[in-house]
Amino acid sequence: DDNGRLRVAGRTGPLTLPARRELGALLIPAQRTHPWPERIPSSRFGQLPGDLIDYTPTEPLLVVEVDADVCFDHHRWRHPTGFQRIRAELHPMDLSPPRHRDNG
Numbered sequence: 001d002d003n004g005r006l007r008v009a010g011r012t013g014p015l016t017l018p019a020r021r022e023l024g025a026l027l028i029p030a031q032r033t034h035p036w037p038e039r040i041p042s043s044r045f046g047q048l049p050g051d052l053i054d055y056t057p058t059e060p061l062l063v064v065e066v067d068a069d070v071c072f073d074h075h076r077w078r079h080p081t082g083f084q085r086i087r088a089e090l091h092p093m094d095l096s097p098p099r100h101r102d103n104g
Helices: 017-026
Strands: 039-041 052-054 064-067 082-086
Touching: 017 082
Parallel strands: none
Antiparallel strands: 039 052, 064 082
16 A cells, blocks of 8 residues: 555455466465464455455565456455456566545
């Protein structure tokens, strides 16, 4: 975000097996204490009830392109995004935080 914090901005829908393999080969497990809790409430993604979601923390070194709809509020996409491709030519520091009209 604008303050340099790593934020949960959304989730993807299910990945295809080839995408899982490609991403799995590139993701690096978190090397330091991760700033997020061990489990994230599903309400963070606009889902109720607030079940806890397991995830695997990784180093934020990979940029991917996703297809997202316009439902963006409270600093996150309300619906799952669709994984499109890995953007190996980009580094996360090349990106600026998204500028969306946000209701939250």
